[in-house]
Amino acid sequence: MYCRGAAAIILTYDVNHAQSLVELEDRFLGLTDTASADCLFAVVGNKVDLTEAGTAKGPEQEEGSPAEAGSSCVPSARVPKQVKPEDAVALYKKILKYKMLDEKDMPAAEKMCFETSAKTGYNVDHLFETLFDMVVPVIVRQRAQGLPQTVDIRDFKQPKQTKSGCCT
Numbered sequence: 001m002y003c004r005g006a007a008a009i010i011l012t013y014d015v016n017h018a019q020s021l022v023e024l025e026d027r028f029l030g031l032t033d034t035a036s037a038d039c040l041f042a043v044v045g046n047k048v049d050l051t052e053a054g055t056a057k058g059p060e061q062e063e064g065s066p067a068e069a070g071s072s073c074v075p076s077a078r079v080p081k082q083v084k085p086e087d088a089v090a091l092y093k094k095i096l097k098y099k100m101l102d103e104k105d106m107p108a109a110e111k112m113c114f115e116t117s118a119k120t121g122y123n124v125d126h127l128f129e130t131l132f133d134m135v136v137p138v139i140v141r142q143r144a145q146g147l148p149q150t151v152d153i154r155d156f157k158q159p160k161q162t163k164s165g166c167c168t
């Protein structure tokens with residue numbers, strides 16, 4: 001996971017495995033520490049095509065929010081969805097707290113939580129178009145302010161060696 005200077009991070013879980021949402025918080029959230037201070041977060045529940053209440057809509061029909069995805073049943077239903085959109089919204093709010101970001105300064109949770117199917121393409125364009133529309137103005141502003149777009153690795157400082165370290 002490479003996050004340094006990222007303007008947006010897409011945290012993806014599997015709507016059929018509750019543990020995958022838990023792991024986003026437990027294992028991956030800390031890895032986003034090197035992202036930009038004004039980084040946007042999207043929480044994306046993928047594999048919605050496999051769920052009972054999911055959608056098998058093709059890319060030509062794709063649109064809508066998690067609520068819409070949940071309401072469009074298809075006959076090829078399989079398993080009950082394990083992670084509800086509300087769970088993703090709760091995680092999004094936790095992320096903002098972890099980042100010490102004020103909810104009112106950030107896009108609404110409902111706007112930043114998506115359900116997708118990489119297999120059918122459902123909601124994938126909607127996800128990327130939404131992020132793109134939000135991120136481009138931020139990048140343009142950063143460039144106008146002359147903020148560096150690269151990292152100078154020569155700035156790297158060796159961590160201090162301690163005599164008491166067991167491996168030194």
Ligand SMILES: Nc1nc2c(ncn2[C@@H]2O[C@H](COP(=O)(O)OP(=O)(O)OP(=O)(O)O)[C@@H](O)[C@H]2O)c(=O)[nH]1
Pocket residue numbers: 014046047048049050116117118119120
């Ligand atoms: N049905 C379905 N399968 C998917 C979808 N996205 C990915 N897959 C399948 O899930 C498997 C794992 O996909 P990867 O892209 O390797 O994802 P991963 O996060 O590394 O692995 P997992 O944690 O197992 O999902 C592959 O067989 C993909 O084809 C989806 O939206 N629907």
